Amino acid sequence: MLIVADENIPLLDSFFDDIGEVRRVSGRGMSPEDVQDADVLLVRSVTRVDRDLLEGSRVKFVGTATIGTDHVDVPWLESRGIAFCAAPGCNANSVAEYVLSVVSLHIEKKGLKDWADLSVGIVGAGNVGSELARKLDWLDCTVKLCDPPRAALEGEEGFVSLDEALACDVITLHTPLTRDGEHATYHLLGAGRLQALRADQLLINSGRGEVVDCRALLDRLDEANPPTVVLDVWEQEPRISPELVDRVWIATPHIAGYSLEGKVQGTEMIYQGLCRFLGLPVRKKAGQFLPEPALSKLSFTSAASEWSATTVAMRSCYDPRMDDSRLRLTMDREARERGGAFDRLRRDYPVRREFSSVKIQLKGTSKSLQDTFRALGFKLKI
Ligand SMILES: NC(=O)c1ccc[n+]([C@@H]2O[C@H](COP(=O)([O-])OP(=O)(O)OC[C@H]3O[C@@H](n4cnc5c(N)ncnc54)[C@H](O)[C@@H]3O)[C@@H](O)[C@H]2O)c1
Ligand SMILES: O=C(O)[C@H](O)[C@H](O)COP(=O)(O)O
16 A cells, blocks of 8 residues: 655654555645555645545545645545545644743733733634633633634534624634635634734734735734734745734744644544554554653742743743744745745754643642643643
């Protein structure tokens, strides 16, 4: 059996080499010739999987090691009897930690040292939005969830309108990219809604770039009293707008979900999907391939303030400003080289471990500090 796979999927051999021959190809540049003789196709989000790629091939199973599926023409796969599997939730915790890290920097920038003063509007309350809401709730933020498709379901309640979510101190977008239907998200935030944002607000987009009209955003950021904006996702990746990078506060190259745990869980989920499809037993688990983290323990005593202890711990694991600096350094290249540079930042992404990989040792500290560490997802050793 021939498995053609995006070379950027981690642990391809560890998971798949006893199922078939694995051929690695570039995800961004994948062509019909690459997949023609494949039985199985494994991709990430940069490969458009549709009739143009697969017509005439013998592919019978497609797996994407990502949460988002907007790059896959699922109805066409169904019409051809090609099985499909994605990785829902695989990197949800990674994205939640990205947003928490950004919000903690924002709190400091505003001269505050407490999560509780903040209201956060979460647009899209699925795997990512719900995980983020759970953590923010524990941190005593006021959380408002906007999710019209869920709100329309029987028994679901407690959701707010988009306008109410957009009035919060922090707005964070976690919808899929959809272009049709009642709840389409393409350019959900267009000129009108961007116009209404205030200078004291923070807008974070780590869903999909096209959910925000980036041309209208650029115009808004050039006007008086613009909001603060953090973008992980962009229209027209990998050839993103340098003008927009220049005007946003934190700019990262679509890596919110790039914790090692998130990426490896993505591979694990398509491995499980392929095993189900082939009727094979599932013998491997993501956990067996995760190395010991470089940082596995941190200690704090009662001398450390709650804010400094938790932000030191968070930033020891992940600081979005590092990704921001790396992306900005690529912006002075020639236009034709910038897309490649964006993709290389993603391909060569440094190992980033989730907060749960670090054990926090606390001596004589308060119950409230313990609770905050737990809320953030750290393991405690008291
Ligand atoms: N930046 C990254 O690295 C990264 C990583 C993972 C996921 N993502 C993106 O984030 C998206 C969300 O991930 P998820 O795991 O939470 O997906 P999910 O499918 O679990 O949840 C998405 C939620 O959005 C809601 N929704 C749909 N249309 C909406 C609308 N118009 N307004 C408000 N809510 C709406 C859905 O009802 C659903 O509850 C993915 O589709 C993917 O595109 C980005
Ligand atoms: O949808 C997802 O899971 C994310 O956007 C994913 O992390 C994107 O990473 P890529 O597939 O582009 O490597």
